[in-house]
Amino acid sequence: MTTTEIFLLAMLLIFGAPFLVWRLLRTDYWAPLVVVQIVGGILLGPGVLGAAFPDYYAFVFRADVIAALNGIAWWAVMLFVFVAGLELDLSQAWRQRRETGVTAGLALVVPLLAGAAAAAVMLRFPGWAGPAAAAWQVVLGIGMACAVTALPILVLLMDKLAILRAPLGQRILRYASLDDIAIWGVLALILLDWERVGRQAMFLIGFALVAWAMRRLMRAIDERDRWYALPIWLAACGLAADWAGIHYMVGAFLAGAVLDGHWFDQRRMDEFRDTLLLVLMPVFFLSTGLRTQWDVGGIAVFAAAGLLLVASVGGKLAGVALAGRILGWAKGEALTIGWLLQTKALIMIVFANILLDRQIITSATFTALLLMAVASTMLTVPMVAPRLRRA
Template identity: 75%
Template sequence: MHAMSPTEIFLLAMLLIFSVPYAVWRLGRTDYWAPLVVVQIIGGILLGPGLLGALYPDYYAFVFTPQTIGSLNGIAWWAVMMFVWVAGIELDVEEAWRRRAETGVTAGLALIVPLITGSIAALLMLQYDGWRGPEGATWQVVLGIGMACAVTALPILVLLMEKLEILRQPLGQRVLRYASLDDIAIWGVLALILLDWERVGRQGGFLIGFALATILIRRLLARVPERDRWYISLIWLAGCGFAADWAGLHFMVGAFLSGAVLDAKWFDRERMDQFRATILLTVMPVFFLSTGLKTQWGVGGGAVFAAALLLLIASVGGKLAGIGLAGRILGWKKGEASIIGWLLQTKALIMIIFVNILLDKKIITNETFTALLLMAIASTMLTTPIVAPRLKKLPDLLRRTH
């Protein structure tokens, strides 16, 4: 029998990554309640050690060799760096500042309330063994899980609002403003969690150097044609990712910052949409698979699912409560806060990236990661089926700008 080469095994893994989720999504017609990106994440879990590895350990070991996983991880790192970079560019900080009173109240409550409920859920989980990572202090675990419950996945929110045909409507732009501040907050909290007092000098040096380099890169990009901006920006992305990781802040913090300091107006919007769609199509499925490879059920499958349910209640309940309070303060119409709250509770990508970093730094365990991943999937799958019928009942809401 022909012994497969490492290249053939790698391509077999790629075949599984791209074919299985697509077949389920297309043949199962899941798009309404589970977009392709969600099916890909679930596919990653099914192909991971928790399920495929447990049911067919020999086959799993044959396909997902250390060499194959190393190759997949390299693709996944660069894919997610580009994705986060685009998310940073698309943050409309100027618009949020123009409407800072309304945006501040809404985004603030949308973040703080689920952060509190998520932190309470984390404290309950920590009463039992198996959820705290070997390098995680109690405050890091609690704050990390709380923030994972509070964050809104801006890129996935964009995709869902495109499907609902509200992205370019005033309502869609409002929701993006609120989500943008949440996106900024998660990276600030991550930097706080990862603050390493043994390397605080490096981290301070990175921030100073980054500030100076930002001035130079902005001046340069403002003077070159757009086609050069793309290439120079990718060099900037790689440099910031390397510098942030060297400083101990994780390369994903550098990736987000490298995009957040650039102006979206420097890039053609249609081309940016195509670039994001290309990343999602060609390389992000590899990230989803590598995410699935980290799922574990070591403390017991029942306990992991129970923790996921607890986190889902804390996340969705906290987000709806926070937006409901904001709606009362700002005098929104009946039903408005509910729709916005359900849109903003969308999780998936950014939260998964966030908890991946916590897992890499051994702040949380694989079981905690799995529970948070299940929560993110359920949260995202709830959005469209709940929001779509409510939008039909409140058509005037689409045109409200505040």
């Protein structure tokens, strides 16, 4: 078979297998299609398919095919992170700043500390810290991965639960939006490269100036031209950020965050995000699955994933419960909000991919984090739906 035919065979597996599982097994209640696609990526990776059928795995996912898939995955995740930044709206958060600040702060800090404690336990054993990492980077990176809330997946799940446009849903979006900013700020701190600090300072100063000019340009042109300008702006910001040593995905988030979402038709933006999740992001999930490894042993990876899951979910619920006591919420409200805010999946996977790229964590740590993210996301709807029905 030619490389083109093998590439298309891989694409057939990437899109066909998860869809059939999702539709035939009717997993939507506890595992939306996006979660099934993430799990599918893990199963198609070297730890499962590669171990069970090594010859078939080597035939389909050979180096030139993986290179082509990675190129699609890079652009897909840049677009996804860009849209996440573009859709941030902090105006409501500012108007309700005390409630939003207290809740978002505690919902971030408590699971971060719990995750950092779990990371400290993991570092007592070999195989979890990357070769280029200081201990504080590993601890902070894993802690932040436990504290992440995946805003795009949260929107999808709240829409499924019919609370997205309700007052409760809008409150939760405010909390998650602030945490989304904190994620990228912490990531920039972890990735700070003292050997290239001059480049990074140049990038930040230059980005501020060019972003100001870009905002003026976007106001001056009509919406159709704005859509044409987006991929150019995104590619330039990603290139500049990666050149500075910050990482192209941080550049993609900043590229979206400095623009205003109301400059674009909301319906069209929703359709664009849905199309992105449908036709491009599954390739990123597969490329993520190809990076899963069980080098320190399968049992150890699952044990680490379980420890991280307890730290992540327990820390998030405890932080939101503390916020509820401070702010005088109604009984049971904090538990519902806490379960929704612990949704992870996409953003945590993006975050962990960057840590792996920079050799801050190992493939085994990445695999444990990925399993934790999938499990926490799958818990959300089964835990929240009965509570909403009773309410």
